[in-house]
Amino acid sequence: MKTKDIAILLSVILIVAMLVIPFPPWMLSFLIITNISLALLVLLTSMNIHEPLQFSIFPSLLLLLTLFRLGLNVSTTRSILSIGDAGGVVETFGTFVVGGNILVGLVVFFILVIIQFIVITKGAERVSEVAARFTLDAMPGKQMSIDADLNAGIISDQEAKKRREKVARESDFYGAMDGASKFVKGDAIAGIIIVLINLIFGILIGMVQQGLPIGEAAVKYSMLTVGDGIVSQIPALLISTATGIVVTRAASEGNLGTDIAGQLFAYPKILYIAAGTILLLGITTPINDLLTIPIAAALAAGAYALGRVPETPGEEHEMVSEEAAAEEMKSPESVLDLLQMDPIEFEFGYGLIPLADANQGGDLLDRVVMIRRQLALELGIVIPVVRIRDNIQLEPNEYQIKIKGDEVAKGTLLLDHYLAMSPGTENTIPGIDTIEPSFGLPAKWIAEEVKEQAEIEGYTVVDPPSVVSTHLTEVLKANAHRLIGRQETKELIDHLQENYPILVEEVTPSPLTIGDVQKVLSKLLKENVSVRNLPLIFETLADYGKVTLDTDVLTEYVRQALARQITKQYADGEPTLKVITISGKVEKMIADSIQQTENGNYLAMDPVDSQKIIEAAAAQIEELSNIQRSPIFLCSPAIRMYVRQLMERYFPQVPILSYNELEADVEVQSIGMVNVS
Structure with a gap:
């Protein structure tokens, strides 16, 4: 001590x-x-x-x-x-x-x-009580303001963390002062x-x-x-x-x-008024002039002295700040700051500024906060902060979404219109033809005057903020596997270790490294499988990590352990799951094409055969699209990951399941089969 x-x-x-x-x-x-x-x-x-x-x-x-x-x-x-x-x-x-x-x-x-x-005591007690109450009431608003500034890129993660800590400390301080008084x-x-x-x-x-x-x-x-x-x-x-x-x-x-000195004497002319009042008080009342005249003279002298002080401190401070900023730009650290890359960026043209400006009614910042919370519940990972900024190089009504500096999606919005998606009947509503950005469906931008008519005819009508928030949500879901790196995986492991320390110790750093765990989580997210049930994932890795270090094989074991979750995800509460199966002949072709090496197994299929399989799968998918049904492929567990390797380039969003990933209480109905002649 x-x-x-x-x-x-x-x-x-x-x-x-x-x-x-x-x-x-x-x-x-x-x-x-x-x-x-x-x-x-x-x-x-x-x-x-x-x-x-x-x-x-x-x-x-x-x-x-x-x-x-x-x-x-x-x-x-x-x-x-x-x-x-x-x-x-x-x-x-x-x-x-x-x-x-x-x-x-x-x-x-x-x-x-x-x-x-x-x-003194009674006043301090009352002020402490009121300050504690208002500080606690203001906490949610302050937290939302910090999140909004962070999403807008106004402050960094470190600054946001400091501001959150300050809000918490203020709450604790005023609460303690309420009791201490x-x-x-x-x-x-x-x-x-x-x-x-x-x-x-x-x-x-x-x-x-x-x-x-x-x-x-x-x-x-x-x-x-x-x-x-x-x-x-x-x-x-x-x-x-x-x-x-x-x-x-x-x-x-x-x-x-x-x-006190700066604010009480901020207006020198008021001191002249006070001096005149004191002097008048001595002249018009029996009070001794020897008492009032010196005080009035002191006030007048102070007013005269304050009035002559030039108002330059602000200008000098501004010049010093500009010089400091110029020096900072010359420093090596300022160049290093340029190397920093934001994980997620949302850029828009100047015509879409009202979308993010709260003063003009824009609520994009609040929507982004809700999207991050929603994806945390759905995917089980913390989506990084979305940097929102305008870009004059884009068209006025255009926006684009970047993941780690690469453009992954873009779209166009008309803020004074609504997006109407057809129910499948003949399009009779006047509007501007377009494509819905999230799912690629044909749609129209319609004026507000025909919105009610479109809704009566069965159109799905969406306002521009909802269009862009839905698009951003789907893009983040599709690219979640790119957003989880080793650092993000370490944070998830640290959070898991708070409640499951023995489980974490059995998996990492031996037999699996953080990189191995990250690869498994990334593969799951790439196929739209939530990793929120991290304890069960680690239980499976603890069981099979001593058997194999192949992350592809470990991912298959984890998927089978998550069978209940996967079944619920695709069956959607229905007793029957309708799928497209893989014929025995195609499965044998794929199994015979698997090459085993020291670095793992991979699929080495003849290009002609793989092309036939892809064409057969495409034909099945097209048939289901005509009846507006989402395709799901089902195959044996031994070749599931190889079927995925074969088809992910052509059908990245089509789920491929194995029999071991489905619960026994779900009835499977084949409505199509991938077969080659």
Whole structure:
């Protein structure tokens, strides 16, 4: 432990000791001066902070100082009632403040208590309560604002993390201050009770045990009681004032002194008005002119001096900022920043700016936040932040989506139109022919006047923000396997380890590396299989990772373990799953073409045979598209991954399942077969 840590612990032990051990008067005097010094230090610190979080330890410090002061009160009370002496400091305050009149001393003491209890403490308590309530209520809005700035690319991930931490710390601080202000209130009540105890029992002890006359006992113990009360109320008043300053500090760029000087004297002409009012007050009333004229002259001189100060600090600060920015551009670090590539970018032409501008009613930023949450639930990974920015090189109504710098999708929007997709009947609605960007369906951009008619005729009508958010969602789903790298996999593993530490230790770093796990997760996502059930995936990897290190084979084992999830995904609650099967002849052709090497197995099929299989599969897919049914291929487990290798180039979105990936309670119906002659 460091020296300062030991000092704090000894201070707490000292507080406990004061409650049970009698201290000599000289030591009490030393502790009283220490108490006043600490209270003054806290007050000055609270005046020089820029924001409350710079003094975040204040609630805990307030508790310790309150306990220290109460422990000191107990010690002085014990000393007063037992030996009639509480040290030179208490006696000095008693005689100096009382000045030979006990009643005056008591009145001064009670005035100090009233000021602290009714004015400062009550106000600080109310401000703490309101600040805590409003800070907690504002937390969701602040978090959404941070997410919006992050998605818009205004701030970086590190800046967003710091702002989130600051919001959480503000909530904790104001919540703690709401409770800590009760200490100050209780301390004021305890001070009144302790004074009454000292006064009443002191007089009784002086009369009964020491045999003093009632007058002499009253004088002696009243002086000590008032001295003790005042010497404890002065630091209590300083701490109460510091509490009020801390909880009433708003966001600013300077400390309390700078803010008062800068804001109170920000308008020099007002000082002239104040000077004239004070001068008029001295002339028109019996108040002595020698009092009003110097004050009025000082105000007028201050106004004249402030009016001559040139308003250049802002300009100088701006010039310094520009110079610093220029120097930063010349530094090597600024060139390195250019190498940073955003995982996901959404760029749009200037005609689509209202889509992302909240001031014009755009809600794209909020939609992106919801898309990331939706995909986290569906896919089981955290989609990186989407950088949203305008691009003058695009057409005004054009947008494009990039994954790691590569364009993967683009589209065109008409903000003053609606996208209407035909129900399959004859198109009778007037509009601009187009293609729906997410699924490639024929559609039309229609005016708002014909929207109701289109809906009556069975068209699916979608507004432009929904079109682009749906397109972005589908693009991210299709490219999820490109977004999960080793770093993202490590974060998923760390999150899993919090609840399943033994499971993670059994899989990584041995027998599988993070790269091996990343390849398995990427292969699953590439075929639209969610990895949210990460514990089950790791259970399977733990079972088979010792048997093989081939990530293709491990992926097949994981898919079979996720049979219930895959069945639910494609059966969609129906008892019958309609599929396209692979004939025995085609399966044998594929099995005979598998080449085994030291680096793994791969499919080496004759190009003519593979072309026949592809054409047969395409014919089956076309037949299903005519009846508006999505194709699903089904084959034996031994060749599923090779069938996938063969067809993914031509039919990347068509699911290919094996018999082991389907639950036994689902009936499989073949509505087509891939066969070659």
